[in-house]
Structures are given as structure tokens and as C-alpha cells.
Amino acid sequence: MRAIICREYGPADMLTQGEMDSPAIGPDDIRIRVYGAAINFPDNLIIQGKYQAKPPMPFAPGFEIAGEVIETGTNVSTLHPGDHVMALTRDGYGGFAEEAAARAELAVPVPEGMDCITASGFYSSYGTSYYALVRRGRIQAKETLVVLGAAGGVGLASIEIAKALGATVIAVASSPHKLETARAHGADHLIDYGREDLKQRVLELTDGQGADLCMDTVGGEAFNSMSRCMRHDGRLLIVGFASGQIPQIPANLLLLKNFQVAGIFWWPAVQRNPAQHQASFRHLSELYRAGKLRPLIAQTYPLEKTPDALKMVLSRNLTGKLVITPTAEPRN
Ligand SMILES: NC(=O)c1ccc[n+]([C@@H]2O[C@H](COP(=O)([O-])OP(=O)(O)OC[C@H]3O[C@@H](n4cnc5c(N)ncnc54)[C@H](OP(=O)(O)O)[C@@H]3O)[C@@H](O)[C@H]2O)c1
The missing domain is CATH 3.40.50.720 (NAD(P)-binding Rossmann-like Domain)
Known part of the structure; x- marks a missing residue:
């Protein structure tokens, strides 16, 4: 799969686009075809080695994603291939890529009427x-x-x-x-x-x-x-x-x-209480369907432009979220 790769710590310009293996999934995981991956402030820290978590090199940064379930682990019964979900990646990285792994019980369905670009920028802000x-x-x-x-x-x-x-x-x-x-x-x-x-x-x-x-x-x-x-x-x-x-x-x-x-x-609160997390998102989905939430996506970037998006988020000029689109979401 195509991914944005960090081979050594440094600023966003040192990231390159390349090929990586798709992530293996465990029994409680799902594999997602990533249609949207939102940029967040910690992404810039992780690539510079300034974040608590330090992924093994080489790795793809990015952790907030939305897309289509394409494989489910053997213990997963609540989600199925074809479902559209939003999630944080299982490992806290690996989101700026065509495929990513997430824990099934922490992923939530994309609300009816919302596309995956919007969903990727919705999950952690609204959550x-x-x-x-x-x-x-x-x-x-x-x-x-x-x-x-x-x-x-x-x-x-x-x-x-x-x-x-x-x-x-x-x-x-x-x-x-x-x-x-x-x-x-x-x-x-x-x-x-x-x-x-x-x-x-x-x-x-x-x-x-x-x-x-x-x-x-x-x-x-x-x-x-x-x-x-x-x-x-x-x-x-x-x-x-x-x-x-x-x-x-x-x-x-x-x-x-x-x-x-x-x-x-x-x-950490989500991980401690997945049932409460799912209930919160059921309410958020209702509010979205009722037209009370209007998530703002400032701009989208193709995968190869990820470094530009990471630099943009450092400026204080932004309103709303920036989203990378590793794979185009098919239109119904
Ligand atoms: N605790 C959690 O679980 C959790 C979850 C998500 C995010 N966060 C944190 O919450 C913060 C906001 O997240 P966000 O996604 O809303 O970020 P964002 O979209 O980048 O917004 C951050 C806001 O902070 C203000 N700000 C004040 N001083 C700033 C400075 N020196 N540089 C840049 N911005 C500055 C800016 O507004 P003005 O220019 O109007 O001041 C900016 O709009 C981040 O620190 C993020 O890491 C925490």
C-alpha cells in the first residue's frame, strides 16, 4: 500500500511517500481502507521524536481516520466489511496510508449522511x-x-x-x-x-x-x-x-x-469505557442528523501533500480541520 513514511526524526519535509506492508490485524481489530485521515497537532511532535510514544522506524504517522472496513478479526461481530467507521489507529500511528488497523470496539459508525473526509475530522474533536x-x-x-x-x-x-x-x-x-x-x-x-x-x-x-x-x-x-x-x-x-x-x-x-x-x-477515557464512548457517539450522530452539528473541514490534501498539511497546522491561521485523502471514497 502507499503510505507517508518517516524514516528518521525531523520536520515534515523529511517525510516521503513510499510503499509499506498493510498492517496485520489481531482478533479484536479491523482493517480499514482509509478515505480520510485528519491532521492533529501531535502528528508534528511524533515525526520529530518529541512525543511520549516513539513508533519503531520506519513508520507512517497519522492516527485519526475514517474509511471502509475491509477485514475483521476473528472476535469481531459488531462490524462487517463494507461498514464505514471512524477511529483512532490501533497503534497511535499508521493513518497517513491507504490501509490502517484499529480496535473494533473503539471504532464508531460514520453517521448517516456524513462522508469519510468529514468523519475523520469529526471523531476526536467532537468526541x-x-x-x-x-x-x-x-x-x-x-x-x-x-x-x-x-x-x-x-x-x-x-x-x-x-x-x-x-x-x-x-x-x-x-x-x-x-x-x-x-x-x-x-x-x-x-x-x-x-x-x-x-x-x-x-x-x-x-x-x-x-x-x-x-x-x-x-x-x-x-x-x-x-x-x-x-x-x-x-x-x-x-x-x-x-x-x-x-x-x-x-x-x-x-x-x-x-x-x-x-x-x-x-x-484513555474511551479505552476505559468503550460502552460509554459508543453511547456518546450515538448521541452525537443524532445531533448531526438533526442538523445541529456542522463539522468544518478547512482543506483536503492528497497523500503526497501530507508534509504541506502538517506545516499548515502549525500556523495559527487555521479554522477547522485539515484532512489527507489516501484513497478516494467511492460515491454512491
Ligand atoms: N485532552 C485531550 O484529550 C485532547 C483531545 C484533542 C485535542 N487536545 C488538545 O487540545 C488543543 C486544541 O486542539 P485542536 O484540535 O482544537 O487544535 P487547533 O484546531 O489547532 O486549535 C488550537 C487553537 O489554539 C489557539 N492557540 C492559542 N495559542 C496558540 C499558539 N501559540 N499556537 C497555535 N494555536 C494557539 C488557536 O486559537 P487562537 O488563535 O484563537 O488563540 C487555535 O485555534 C491541542 O493542544 C490538542 O493537542 C486535547
Whole structure:
């Protein structure tokens, strides 16, 4: 099969397209013909040897995929060849390739009416946001959610899920264009944290009460500001550190303001509770079919252009997801 191959650690330009063996599957796995493979921030870390997991060389990077099941392991009864699924790859790499292996119980059906390019960019953004907001944040209708990095993949998904569940959303981003994108995906209020005082504006927009919930994918100074404008019983959800700065949690503020901080790491939670994960995606599929979720794919790239996509994701200009298309999805 064709794949994008990493032979030694380095920047995206050192990746080459070549031939690799299709991955062998075990009894609990499925083999997928990959129609879409989304780009994620850790892809750039893995190819440079800067990620916790260090795959054996040579390897194909990429881990978030959607496509058609073409083979099932002997223990797999829930999926069949021909099914369209979205998944993370079994090994955490191997997605920028024509075929990839995934664990069957963690793969979910592509919602009716969604193509596999969209599905590959849907799985972890919406999965992470749903897990954070619903399972951990216990979001309620009429609560106010602040979304940092609101025009990113997780940010836009969080806006849409929160709106679908009846919450009010304050979107926070670094440019007018990004804020307009957040508004188009349902945000009620907008804050440009490059130009405005984040804490002050959140307090203004909540009648001085503060936010019930915050999705923090950014960290750094934005976290420091949000930890000073959370409401009594608020939940500040730590999802990522896109700013590159890991903040310190001020324990005195947690006490004085009676709010909670929760760490969110989606994939280990999925592996611990596959049944809950499948239930979450049944609900997400319903919301998608009801027209309440509109995942944004910014651009697609053929397999050989993967290095360009990996470089693009490092720029801070992106809204939505970038997707590699190793194999063209047949049209019905
Ligand atoms: N914990 C989990 O399970 C989990 C799951 C998925 C993703 N994540 C993490 O969550 C974060 C967001 O993921 P995503 O897919 O939404 O990423 P994304 O699409 O790249 O969006 C990240 C956002 O972060 C903001 N940002 C702030 N400072 C930045 C900087 N110095 N460089 C680049 N962006 C910066 C940007 O918005 P502004 O320009 O508006 O500030 C950008 O839109 C990532 O760190 C990712 O690793 C965690």
C-alpha cells in the first residue's frame, strides 16, 4: 500500500511517500481502507521524536481516520466489511496510508449522511468535546460556557455541542476572522483575547457572576484569567496547552470561588469505557442528523501533500480541520 513514511526524526519535509506492508490485524481489530485521515497537532511532535510514544522506524504517522472496513478479526461481530467507521489507529500511528488497523470496539459508525473526509475530522474533536462537556462538565441548558481557542477543531465542536444542549456560549479567539467563524457555528458572544481583557469581558457578559464552564485548550495566560472569573460551582476543563504554556493552578482561588478544575484526556477515557464512548457517539450522530452539528473541514490534501498539511497546522491561521485523502471514497 502507499503510505507517508518517516524514516528518521525531523520536520515534515523529511517525510516521503513510499510503499509499506498493510498492517496485520489481531482478533479484536479491523482493517480499514482509509478515505480520510485528519491532521492533529501531535502528528508534528511524533515525526520529530518529541512525543511520549516513539513508533519503531520506519513508520507512517497519522492516527485519526475514517474509511471502509475491509477485514475483521476473528472476535469481531459488531462490524462487517463494507461498514464505514471512524477511529483512532490501533497503534497511535499508521493513518497517513491507504490501509490502517484499529480496535473494533473503539471504532464508531460514520453517521448517516456524513462522508469519510468529514468523519475523520469529526471523531476526536467532537468526541473530546462531548466527553469534556457532558461526561465531566455535566453541562446543563441555560449555563454559560466560555470556549478558548474557539475557532480550532475542539473549539468549534464545543460551541456546537453546547448550543445543541441549550447552553449560552462565549467564544474566545485571537482574530476577527476566527471570531466570525465561531459566530457562524453558533456562539452567542465573542471576545478577542488579543485585544480585550478576558476576565473583564466574561464578568460583563455574565452580570458579574462568571462562567459556569470553560473549555480550555489553550492554557497559559488565558487559563490564569479564567481562573479569576469562574462562577460558584463552576467547572474549568483543562483540555490542552496550545499556547505552549502549562499554567499553575491557584489552589486559593479554587477555595475562595468554590469552583472545580478537571483534567480531560479523552482517549484513555474511551479505552476505559468503550460502552460509554459508543453511547456518546450515538448521541452525537443524532445531533448531526438533526442538523445541529456542522463539522468544518478547512482543506483536503492528497497523500503526497501530507508534509504541506502538517506545516499548515502549525500556523495559527487555521479554522477547522485539515484532512489527507489516501484513497478516494467511492460515491454512491
Ligand atoms: N485532552 C485531550 O484529550 C485532547 C483531545 C484533542 C485535542 N487536545 C488538545 O487540545 C488543543 C486544541 O486542539 P485542536 O484540535 O482544537 O487544535 P487547533 O484546531 O489547532 O486549535 C488550537 C487553537 O489554539 C489557539 N492557540 C492559542 N495559542 C496558540 C499558539 N501559540 N499556537 C497555535 N494555536 C494557539 C488557536 O486559537 P487562537 O488563535 O484563537 O488563540 C487555535 O485555534 C491541542 O493542544 C490538542 O493537542 C486535547
